[in-house]
Amino acid sequence: MQNININNISEMLSKDERILLIELAKNKTTNFTTLENNLKWEYAKISRNVLWLENKQIVKIFTKKTESYVLTKRGEEVITKGLPERRLFDYLLKNKNISLKSVGDIGLNEAECNIAIGILKKYNIINIENNMGAILIKLKSSDDSRIKAIEKLINLIKDNIKIDENKVKEVKEVLNRLVEKKIIDDKEIVMTDIGKKVYQIIKSENIDTIEIITSEILKNNSWKYKKFRKYDIKAPVPPMQLGRYHPLVNVMNMVMDAFIAMGFEEMEGPWVETAFWDMDSMFIPQDHPARDVQDTFYLNKYGKLPNAELVKKVKEIQENGYDTGSVGYQNKWDEETAKELLLRTHSTPSTFKSLYKGVNNPTKMFSIGRVFRNENLDKTHLAEFHQIEGFVLADDLNLRNLMGYLKEFYSLLGIKNIKFKPTYNPYTEPSMEVLYYHTHFKKWVEIANSGIFRPEALRPYNINANVLGWGLALERLAMIIYDIKDIREILGHECKIDFIQNYHYPKL
Numbered sequence: 001m002q003n004i005n006i007n008n009i010s011e012m013l014s015k016d017e018r019i020l021l022i023e024l025a026k027n028k029t030t031n032f033t034t035l036e037n038n039l040k041w042e043y044a045k046i047s048r049n050v051l052w053l054e055n056k057q058i059v060k061i062f063t064k065k066t067e068s069y070v071l072t073k074r075g076e077e078v079i080t081k082g083l084p085e086r087r088l089f090d091y092l093l094k095n096k097n098i099s100l101k102s103v104g105d106i107g108l109n110e111a112e113c114n115i116a117i118g119i120l121k122k123y124n125i126i127n128i129e130n131n132m133g134a135i136l137i138k139l140k141s142s143d144d145s146r147i148k149a150i151e152k153l154i155n156l157i158k159d160n161i162k163i164d165e166n167k168v169k170e171v172k173e174v175l176n177r178l179v180e181k182k183i184i185d186d187k188e189i190v191m192t193d194i195g196k197k198v199y200q201i202i203k204s205e206n207i208d209t210i211e212i213i214t215s216e217i218l219k220n221n222s223w224k225y226k227k228f229r230k231y232d233i234k235a236p237v238p239p240m241q242l243g244r245y246h247p248l249v250n251v252m253n254m255v256m257d258a259f260i261a262m263g264f265e266e267m268e269g270p271w272v273e274t275a276f277w278d279m280d281s282m283f284i285p286q287d288h289p290a291r292d293v294q295d296t297f298y299l300n301k302y303g304k305l306p307n308a309e310l311v312k313k314v315k316e317i318q319e320n321g322y323d324t325g326s327v328g329y330q331n332k333w334d335e336e337t338a339k340e341l342l343l344r345t346h347s348t349p350s351t352f353k354s355l356y357k358g359v360n361n362p363t364k365m366f367s368i369g370r371v372f373r374n375e376n377l378d379k380t381h382l383a384e385f386h387q388i389e390g391f392v393l394a395d396d397l398n399l400r401n402l403m404g405y406l407k408e409f410y411s412l413l414g415i416k417n418i419k420f421k422p423t424y425n426p427y428t429e430p431s432m433e434v435l436y437y438h439t440h441f442k443k444w445v446e447i448a449n450s451g452i453f454r455p456e457a458l459r460p461y462n463i464n465a466n467v468l469g470w471g472l473a474l475e476r477l478a479m480i481i482y483d484i485k486d487i488r489e490i491l492g493h494e495c496k497i498d499f500i501q502n503y504h505y506p507k508l
């Protein structure tokens with residue numbers, strides 16, 4: 001059983017809650033409509049305060065289905081224009097009579113004329129006389145009490161006030177087209193025992209408690225003579241959309257933590273690169289299909305090449321293998337093609353720029369960054385996505401080490417069911433894909449590409465050690481971690497805002 005402190009509750013009531021509670025105490029039960037009428041508050045204000053009282057266990061709300069009268073379209077019209085019989089009656093009161101022909105002149109249409117005449121006749125207010133073929137309507141009595149009764153009923157219905165069923169029945173024919181019955185959800189508010197006790201405390205108190213401390217009340221000392229409203233620290237608050245990590249940023253942080261735990265340093269690179277750094281620098285031939293505009297976004301601009309010595313080595317390696325023992329691609333290598341600016345298609349340029357700048361032996365580096373490919377979008381492909389790049393430089397590294405690093409990395413993220421498959425890259429040999437068994441797609445999906453860099457790729461940077469490298473797909477990782485079935489839901493114009501705002505952080 002909860003230990004309820006009545007004093008505490010009463011001290012937490014706001015001024016409006018007090019006003020509402022005092023109003024509720026006047027009746028055994030009450031509904032929203034009655035409160036709207038008695039307090040002259042808007043519905044939203046009532047409903048807010050009722051809910052607050054309900055949260056404090058002061059009231060209980062019961063929803064009842066009740067039948068109630070509402071105005072029809074015609075009824076609404078009557079509210080603004082007046083009842084036809086009222087309009088005819090008012091005219092006759094001033095003018096005593098009117099010819100049937102000219103009833104329309106007072107603004108009634110044919111149907112309204114018929115109604116007005118019919119009703120006034122029934123109420124014995126008018127006489128209809130035939131004056132040598134001209135029909136004349138004459139006022140007989142100036143007693144409009146029956147019209148007034150109808151007007152009163154319509155106004156009550158308009159204001160949602162419950163009306164006596166019998167009263168409606170009495171004037172059924174008149175009201176027929178003006179009102180109709182509707183089932184409405186009526187909320188009944190009942191004070192609880194706690195509510196009754198709280199009421200006993202607050203009924204004699206000043207309802208005007210201090211709710212907010214302002215400079216005003218401090219200056220004029222009024223705080224000394226009033227009670228402060230207590231904070232209700234358990235009061236439910238409306239859900240707020242606070243800032244939080246985008247799921248991808250969250251995965252980025254997890255990846256960063258994992259690589260840092262494995263002793264890697266971070267590297268960075270720009271989104272716009274020359275073709276030289278995106279491709280040539282790592283022994284991708286100039287006629288490689290990935291260079292095609294179908295795969296690569298070119299900017300139609302040219303950038304600068306790095307120092308001439310490096311460019312010369314790259315050129316020779318591509319054309320004839322230079323001193324690597326390889327024969328290269330046996331194709332003319334074109335400097336202009338290497339200068340083309342593009343949106344990087346992978347983040348491997350960061351690795352090669354690091355090698356160019358010079359690194360120690362051994363070195364372990366990683367980066368997380370955006371890459372761009374001119375691809376058709378589908379469940380597992382985006383044209384803009386993120387790659388997790390990494391390389392390890394040391395003596396005597398082999399394929400086992402590469403597999404070890406990747407296995408270790410994925411297992412730090414809780415991903416165990418991976419396997420390796422040989423593949424081809426122009427710049428690594430051997431090369432391996434990492435596959436993950438996706439239980440939703442029920443197939444092995446590629447989540448990484450990796451390999452040991454070839455001598456032709458490393459020679460321009462005078463590196464004699466072994467270099468392992470990989471590019472992992474960040475979004476594919478996010479799909480696994482958050483169990484996302486369509487990659488477009490997390491990045492791009494089709495992303496699901498609801499998911500981004502409300503996803504649960506994974507527990508690993």
Ligand code: PHE
Nearest residue numbers: 346348449450451469470471
């Ligand atoms: N750059 C490759 C890709 O985009 C990944 C990779 C990096 C492969 C380094 C081998 C070595 O798929």
